[in-house]
Amino acid sequence: MESKIFQEFLSRRGLKLTKERMSVLRQIFSIHGHFDPEHLYLSIRDSDMKASRASVYRTLNLLVESGLVERITRSDKGNVYEHTYGHRHHDHMICTACGEVIEFFSEHLEDLQKMICEQHQFAGTTHTLEIRGNCKACQKRKK
Amino acid sequence: MESKIFQEFLSRRGLKLTKERMSVLRQIFSIHGHFDPEHLYLSIRDSDMKASRASVYRTLNLLVESGLVERITRSDKGNVYEHTYGHRHHDHMICTACGEVIEFFSEHLEDLQKMICEQHQFAGTTHTLEIRGNCKACQKRKK
DNA sequence: TTAGGTGCAAATCCTTTGCAGCTCC
DNA sequence: GGAGCTGCAAAGGATTTGCACCTAA
Secondary structure (H helix, E strand, O other), rough: OHHHHHHHHHOOOOOOOOOHHOOOHHHHHHHHOOEOOHHHHHHHHHHHOOHOOOOHHHHHHHHHHHHEEEEEEEOOEEEEEEOOOOOOOEEEEOOOOOOEEEEOOHHHHHHHHHHHHHHOOOEEEEEEEEEEOOOOOHHHHHH | OOOHHHHHHHHHHOOOOOHHHHHHHHHHHHOOOOOOOHHHHHHHHHOOOOHHHHHHHHHHHHHHOOOOOEEEEOOOOOEEEEEEOOOOOOOEEEEEEOOOEEOOOOOHHHHHHHHHHOOOEEEEEEEEEEEEEEOHHHHHHHH
16 A cells, blocks of 8 residues: 555655565554664565665665654654654654663644634644653552 | 853753853753754854854753753754743644744643643653644735 | 974865766756 | 665764863862
8 A cells, every 4th residue: 555655645746666665665664663773674684575775775765755754753863753654643752761762643732733823824844843851660669 | 041040950960050051051042942953053143252163062962951941843954942940831733835833822732731640650751742734824825 | 211292294074066978847 | 677675884963071270168
C-alpha cells in the first residue's frame, strides 16, 4: 500500500521507483517505531536489500515530502523519523532520563490548536508537540 | 537581574563571570526576540563588546543550562534561541515560507497537557509545541 | 596563585553534492 | 534512448575541541 502511494508520488514528479528506493521504503515500514538515518542505513545493509547512505538520505527526503514519513525531532545526534502511513497523527512524550518515547493523541488538543491558528490567522499544516520529563519507571528509579 | 542569576549559577558550579560571558548575556537580553548563534556573534562583534564565536557557543550552552535561555528550534540552518527570563512561557507558530515566528500562549493548552501527562503517569517538566504552516502575509502572497 | 577561560584553527558530525557510470520507463 | 539514479568521496555548515596563552577570584 505504502509503495503504491510512493509510486504515485514519484511518477507525479517524473521520478522513478528504483530498487534502492524500495529498499528504504520497505525497511522503514518494517520498523514499528522511530528511527534515524544511520540505523536505517545499517539495517538495510544487514538485510538482503541494498542502498548507500546517500540514497538513504535522498529517499528519506522524498518520503517526507510525500507525507509517508515524518521528521519528528532534530536532536544533537541528528534527525529522528517515523512513518506516518497507517498511523493516526499523534504527539510524543520523551523521557529525558531513559530516552523512552511515549506516543499520545488528544482530539481535544488538536481542536484547540485549530482554534489558536484561526485566532492568529495562521494556516497551520503540521505541528509537533514534544513533552519532556520523566516516565513512570524513571520517576520510581529516582526515589 | 539576569546577570545576578547567571552569576549565581556560575559560582555554584565554580565557574567565572568573565567579560566575554557578560557580553553574550547583555547582547542576548538587549534583543527582544529570537536569535541564532551567528547573528548573536556578529552583533556582539559590531558593538563595543567582544567574544569569539567559540565563546558565544560555549556561553550559550551555559545559559541554556542555567535556564535563562531556551533553545526553541533546531532548523536546517542551526539552532534558534530566545531568552526566557521575564518572559512567560509560550509556544510558536513558524511560517515555512518566510520563516516568521509568531508567539502564542494558551492557558487551556497548558492545562490540557497537564491532564494528558497525568493520564500517562508522566512527569512533564517542559514542552515545545511548534505549529508549522503559513502566516497571513504568505497566504496572500500565494494567491 | 591557579583553576578556569579565551581565541584560533582544526576537528566533528550529520547531511548534501559533484561526478562518472548505470538503469528504469 | 535518455532522463533520472546510484555509490563514492569530497564538500558543507553548524558546533565543538585541543592548545598555548590569559585572567577572575
